[in-house]
Amino acid sequence: MPVKYREKTQRSLLKFHSTAWLLYLYSVVFLVATFAQLAKGNVFSFLISGAVFFGVLLSAVWMSNGRKNKFHYRQRKFVIQKPFPLMMLSSLTLGVCSFVGSWMVAGMSLFESLAYGLAATVGSVLWYGLDEVTSSSFGAVRDQDSKEILALSEQSIVNIEQANKHIANRELSGYLTKIVNTSREVVNTLVNHPEKIPQARRFLHSYLGATESVIKRYADTHKLVDDESLEKNFKNVLQNIDSVFEEQNQKLLENQVFDLDVDIEVLNTLMEKQGIN
Numbered sequence: 001m002p003v004k005y006r007e008k009t010q011r012s013l014l015k016f017h018s019t020a021w022l023l024y025l026y027s028v029v030f031l032v033a034t035f036a037q038l039a040k041g042n043v044f045s046f047l048i049s050g051a052v053f054f055g056v057l058l059s060a061v062w063m064s065n066g067r068k069n070k071f072h073y074r075q076r077k078f079v080i081q082k083p084f085p086l087m088m089l090s091s092l093t094l095g096v097c098s099f100v101g102s103w104m105v106a107g108m109s110l111f112e113s114l115a116y117g118l119a120a121t122v123g124s125v126l127w128y129g130l131d132e133v134t135s136s137s138f139g140a141v142r143d144q145d146s147k148e149i150l151a152l153s154e155q156s157i158v159n160i161e162q163a164n165k166h167i168a169n170r171e172l173s174g175y176l177t178k179i180v181n182t183s184r185e186v187v188n189t190l191v192n193h194p195e196k197i198p199q200a201r202r203f204l205h206s207y208l209g210a211t212e213s214v215i216k217r218y219a220d221t222h223k224l225v226d227d228e229s230l231e232k233n234f235k236n237v238l239q240n241i242d243s244v245f246e247e248q249n250q251k252l253l254e255n256q257v258f259d260l261d262v263d264i265e266v267l268n269t270l271m272e273k274q275g276i277n
Helices: 001-019 022-040 042-076 086-105 109-128 146-166 170-192 194-221 228-254 263-272
Strands: none
Touching: 001 170, 022 042, 022 086, 042 086, 146 170, 146 194, 146 263, 170 194, 170 228, 194 228
């Protein structure tokens, strides 16, 4: 229970820090102005104030999503395509809305409004920062197909890591940590020796993907069902997966044939027998 509570607290803190709550708070100013113009019966100013309010609100949503994208981007070493620069778009939108609101709603002069809009944009950039600009490093890997394989494999590893955070059983979590570490060793070896990627393609596509799937299913299921037999079965599955991962990693390091002695169908059969699939 304390572990689950701590994980829930950490997720809540991450969600709070990624939310652009200052921008949401700032939008309230224009919401008040919108109702004020409505009360005065000024239809044009009411429409302008409402548009500015929704613009600032949209800016807050984009900034929140952009900060989440930045956080997830930094977790990954191999990324094929960078996320859309929502943080920059948010800051620019905020500046435009502040300019329009100060000029057409507050009645400031054109130059004052321009200064106000520019200050809003610069302030947003200084406070929240910009989108991630660093490029992914694929080392000696030049082939696009190989890059996609590495990126997808890393995504599976990250997903396994995230699922592991929801598992309170330390023994099971330990197996998952070993599987994650071994998987990263495999990927890092392939980055340094891209000529081995075709050799490892089947392992990355089939076994790693199936492993991610079964772990995510267990992470979702064990929250709803408190069953000791389920944990025991899952432990048996993890032991088999851990053994295969270690064996294939050793073969890769020793330049042996990187092939699956345990086929993907065998893993599926094992999961079905254990009641996890």
